[in-house]
Amino acid sequence: MxxxxxxxxxxxxxxxxxxxxxxxxxxxxxxxxxxxxxxxxxxxxxxxxxxxxxxxxxxxxxxxxxxxxxxxxxxxxxxxxxxxxxxxxxxxxxxxxxxxxxxxxxMGWLANGYQRFEAGTSVRHITLEDGSQVELNLGSELVFANYKNERRVTLKKGEAFFDVSHDSGHPFVVRAGQGQVRVTGTRFNVWMYQDQVRVTLLEGSVWVTSHQASNAGGLQLSPGMQASYKPGDFQPQVRDVAFDDSSLAWRSGKLVLDNLALSEALPLINRYLERPVMLADNTTGTLRIGGIYNLNEVKNLVPSLPKVLPVYLTQNSDGNLVLNAIARAPRN
Structure with a gap:
């Protein structure tokens, strides 16, 4: 903090x-x-x-x-x-x-100033040197560096919502995972867990590339679009999202799981856990979960899953909890 x-x-x-x-x-x-x-x-x-x-x-x-x-x-x-x-x-x-x-x-090689920010157990609102506003989700960390030719943020971990001050001659670049987001002034959200990144745009436009070293120009997002990428993606995957998309509920201290498969829900849940929960197999990953949870209580969600889903918990050799689907009895 x-x-x-x-x-x-x-x-x-x-x-x-x-x-x-x-x-x-x-x-x-x-x-x-x-x-x-x-x-x-x-x-x-x-x-x-x-x-x-x-x-x-x-x-x-x-x-x-x-x-x-x-x-x-x-x-x-x-x-x-x-x-x-x-x-x-x-x-x-x-x-x-x-x-x-x-x-x-x-020469554009060195920055003339740095700022480092961390959020602990609550959402944190910060102001960067250029006047841009940022909201940091729980357990998130970023570094801001001001270069002559660009304003550069590196999201070290977690999630951040950006309201960027407009400056067409001084682009704002967010590096997350192996890709980056490039803007001049806009409002957008960047979520990162391990090697997965999602960029959701609310206002303005952004360019999203899935690899910093790529010569490809990336993809341009319009409001209401979300881009996701992971290592090895030549281009980000893009889809439309609603403006009240549940992925931004964290700004109100909530985690919304809207009838998601466990394979999709676990990365969202694991972001708030000290040790990630694993899936025993693909069948377990197809089970679906819904609900609204307080961010500070997500750690209590996993132990309660056997009460709402046909699963049981085990522990692997690394000490991680593992979700296992309960096999259904064959029909006669």
């Missing part, structure tokens, strides 16, 4: 560390101990990962800059391209962090 905006000193410290690790990990003499230390630093804060990815972009861009000849004493077997990139990374450090940050901002 934290909100965090970096000071200039904190930003410079992270930029410095990202440049250092970028150089060390590309060096031939980088040790396993250093790689472990990098992983610990990288995973300690999403902002570290953001800045390191930005530094990698600078490193890659150095391949296209004029070659910098190595010093005479340097080992002759190292490729010139490696030395070019290392020279640029070293220059980033040598010229000083303010200049590096200024250059990175102008």
């Amino acid at each position: 934290t909100e965090r905006t970096l000071s200039e000193a904190e930003y410079d410290t992270i930029t410095d560390a990202a440049a250092h690790w970028c150089m060390r990990l590309h060096a031939d003499d980088c040790t396993d101990t250093e790689r472990l230390a990098f992983k610990q630093w990288h995973d300690a804060d999403p902002l570290h990962a953001f800045e390191y990815e930005a530094m990698l972009e600078i490193w890659g861009a150095a391949e296209h800059l004029p070659r910098v000849e190595p010093m005479p004493a340097a080992p002759a077997h190292r490729p010139r391209s490696r030395w070019s990139r290392m020279a640029v990374a070293a220059t980033v450090l040598a010229l000083g962090l303010p200049l590096a940050a200024f250059t990175g901002w102008n």
Whole structure:
């Protein structure tokens, strides 16, 4: 449940560390101990990962800059391209962090500010630096970074409803799973569980791509449309939804299951559980469930399922609860 905006000193410290690790990990003499230390630093804060990815972009861009000849004493077997990139990374450090940050901002590689938000056991309303309004569902987390050429949100987990401030020259991009949503100003919802993502549009228009690295332009949604994707999808799957679609009931603290098959309902339920509930087989997944539940009481739903459905609960070797359909007696 934290909100965090970096000071200039904190930003410079992270930029410095990202440049250092970028150089060390590309060096031939980088040790396993250093790689472990990098992983610990990288995973300690999403902002570290953001800045390191930005530094990698600078490193890659150095391949296209004029070659910098190595010093005479340097080992002759190292490729010139490696030395070019290392020279640029070293220059980033040598010229000083303010200049590096200024250059990175102008090139669109580095952000000039970050915000990180988390929601705990209640829905949270937040305002991003650009004035956009966001509602975060329970247990959700996102990071906002302001780049020169775009406003970028990474939904780390959970669900968020966005009311984006219009800025046609500064697009708003939400990265979720392996895809992204691109807009200039609109109202939409992004739901993510494990590797599944759903984007529901209320107002305006958005472009949804199912893979960030894809050259495909994605699909444009109009109000009342929903796009879903998972890893391996070349294009998102699109369907029409009602404006009172139950998938947005979380904004009122509710989970609505509208006569859904268990195979469809479990991802919605598992989003609010510490350990996901599994299905024993496809037959169990075809059983249907309905009802309206308070988000904070979803954890009590699963133990009660045997009272309303022909199922019983077991536990697998990983400690997850498993739903099993009760076999029907054959008709005579």
